Amino acid sequence: MxxxxxxxxxxxxxxxxxxxxxxxxxxxxxTKKIILPLPPIDHSEIEYAPFEKNFYNEHEELGSLTGLQVVELRQKLNLRVSGAAPPKPCTSFAHFNLDEQLMHQIRKSEYTQPTPIQCQGVPIALSGRDMIGIAKTGSGKTAAFIWPMLVHIMDQKELEPGEGPIAVIVCPTRELCQQIHAECKRFGKAYSLRSVAVYGGGSMWEQAKALQDGAEIVVCTPGRLIDHVKKKATSLQRVTYLVFDEADRMFDMGFEYQVRSIASHVRPDRQTLLFSATFRKKIERLARDILVDPIRVVQGDIGEANEDVTQxxxxxxxxxxxxxxxxxxxxxxxxxxxxxxxxxxxxxxxxxxxxxxxxxxxxxxxxxxxxxxxxxxxxxxxxxxxxxxxxxxxxxxxxxxxxxx
CATH class of the missing domain: 3.40.50.300 (P-loop containing nucleotide triphosphate hydrolases)
Structure with a gap:
C-alpha cells in the first residue's frame, strides 16, 4: 500500500x-472476459436415477365440472390455456391437496385464496407437466412454481454430501434472485429445506461454501451459476425441477446462450417451467427447444400494462x-x-x-x-x-x- x-x-x-x-x-x-456458456454434455453416458413428477389428484369438486363450466371459469379468471389435456383450474387451496405443513406456512403468509395464475399453474406443475406461464408482475407466479417444487423435492431421497440441488430457479437480476430466495426460505421452512441464492455482486466464496454444504434449492442468475458449475462448487446432476423466471428480461440482457446451456446440462426428462411477461419469437423458440409437450397459460393480455397501476x-x-x-x-x-x-x-x-x-x-x-x-x-x-x-x-x-x- x-x-x-x-x-x-x-x-x-x-x-x-x-x-x-x-x-x-x-x-x-x-477486452473483459465474457462468461462462456457451459460446454455440451452427453446425457446418454450418465445413469440418472428415476424420479416421480406427478403428484396431482383432482379434487372431487373439480371432477364434477363440465367442459362449458371449465371454459367459463377460465374466462372469469382471465386465463387462456392451450396444450394437451390441461388440468382444470382450481378455485381454492383445498383443491391443491397440499399437506398441512405447507398449508400452515401459506396461511401464515396471509394468503386467503389463490391468484388466477396459481389457480391454473399449480395443478399443471403438480401434474409434472412442462409449462409456459405468461403473466404480469405481481400476479403471484413465484408461489405458483415454489409450492409444487416443494412437493416435488420432498418425494425424492435426501441429498448426500457433495450432491447438487434438486431444484434450480434461474432469473435475470440479483434483486429478483434475493426476492425468490426469500420466498423459497419462507415456504421451505415447512420441510426444513435449504435454499441458496447465487448471483453476481455476492461473495463467490460464501456462495461456493453454501453450495458445497448442500441445498435442495438454488436460486441464481445465469452467469454466476455457470461460474460455480465450472469451478465444481456444485453439480446439476440431481436437478429434476428447473424454472426460468422472467425469461424475456434474461434475453434482453444477453443471457440467451447461458440460459440454453444451463437447460442442456440438466437431465432431459426433468420438469421445466418457463415464465415471461411477453412471448416474443426468441422466447417461443427457447420454449420449443427446452420444454416437452408444455401447457401454455396466459393470464391477462400478453405485454399489457398492469391495470392496478394508474399511469x-x-x-x-x-x-x-x-x-x-x-x-x-x-x-x-x-x-x-x-x-x-x-x-x-x-x-x-x-x-x-x-x-x-x-x-x-x-x-x-x-x-x-x-x-x-x-x-x-x-x-x-x-x-x-x-x-x-x-x-x-x-x-x-x-x-x-x-x-x-
Whole structure:
C-alpha cells in the first residue's frame, strides 16, 4: 500500500469515458472476459436415477365440472390455456391437496385464496407437466412454481454430501434472485429445506461454501451459476425441477446462450417451467427447444400494462423543465406515499440525488455500482417507508417494484 496507494482504485476520470447500461452498471470493455456458456454434455453416458413428477389428484369438486363450466371459469379468471389435456383450474387451496405443513406456512403468509395464475399453474406443475406461464408482475407466479417444487423435492431421497440441488430457479437480476430466495426460505421452512441464492455482486466464496454444504434449492442468475458449475462448487446432476423466471428480461440482457446451456446440462426428462411477461419469437423458440409437450397459460393480455397501476404521462422538453416539475410536486407526492424516481444512468442518479438533498429532501439512492449490502439496506429502508424518496436507475428501480409487488 505504501508503494502504490492507488492499487485497485478506479480512477475518477474514468467516469467520463464509461457508459452505463439500463441497470446503472458500467458497460465492460470488449477486452473483459465474457462468461462462456457451459460446454455440451452427453446425457446418454450418465445413469440418472428415476424420479416421480406427478403428484396431482383432482379434487372431487373439480371432477364434477363440465367442459362449458371449465371454459367459463377460465374466462372469469382471465386465463387462456392451450396444450394437451390441461388440468382444470382450481378455485381454492383445498383443491391443491397440499399437506398441512405447507398449508400452515401459506396461511401464515396471509394468503386467503389463490391468484388466477396459481389457480391454473399449480395443478399443471403438480401434474409434472412442462409449462409456459405468461403473466404480469405481481400476479403471484413465484408461489405458483415454489409450492409444487416443494412437493416435488420432498418425494425424492435426501441429498448426500457433495450432491447438487434438486431444484434450480434461474432469473435475470440479483434483486429478483434475493426476492425468490426469500420466498423459497419462507415456504421451505415447512420441510426444513435449504435454499441458496447465487448471483453476481455476492461473495463467490460464501456462495461456493453454501453450495458445497448442500441445498435442495438454488436460486441464481445465469452467469454466476455457470461460474460455480465450472469451478465444481456444485453439480446439476440431481436437478429434476428447473424454472426460468422472467425469461424475456434474461434475453434482453444477453443471457440467451447461458440460459440454453444451463437447460442442456440438466437431465432431459426433468420438469421445466418457463415464465415471461411477453412471448416474443426468441422466447417461443427457447420454449420449443427446452420444454416437452408444455401447457401454455396466459393470464391477462400478453405485454399489457398492469391495470392496478394508474399511469399519468407528461412529456417535458428539457432537464430544467423536469426539475421544476418535480420540485413543485414532490411535497404533494411524499405526503400521499412513497416516491420512486427512475433515471437512465448512474451519473444522473448521483446528480439528481445530490440536488434533492440540497433542497432538504431525505432519500435513498440505488444503482449498479453500489455493493450488495448497501443495495439491500436501501431497498429495505424504502419498503419500510424509512425513506420517502428513492432515486434509482431503470432496472434496479423496477426490481424494487417487484419486491414491493
Amino acid at each position: 505504501a508503494e502504490n496507494p492507488t492499487a485497485g482504485l478506479t480512477q475518477e476520470d474514468d467516469d467520463e469515458i464509461v457508459d452505463y447500461d439500463s441497470d446503472g452498471n458500467p458497460i465492460p470493455p470488449t 399519468v404521462v407528461e412529456m417535458l422538453p428539457s432537464g430544467s423543465d423536469k426539475w421544476g416539475w418535480l420540485t413543485r410536486r414532490l411535497v404533494e407526492f411524499t405526503s400521499s406515499g412513497s416516491v420512486l424516481i427512475f433515471v437512465t444512468k448512474k451519473a444522473n442518479c448521483d446528480e439528481l440525488a445530490s440536488n434533492l438533498i440540497q433542497e432538504g429532501y431525505s432519500l435513498g439512492l440505488l444503482h449498479g455500482d453500489m455493493d450488495q449490502s448497501e443495495r439491500n439496506k436501501v431497498i429495505s429502508d424504502f419498503k419500510k417507508k424509512n425513506l420517502p424518496v428513492l432515486v434509482a436507475t431503470d432496472v434496479a428501480g423496477a426490481n424494487v417494484l417487484l419486491g414491493l409487488g
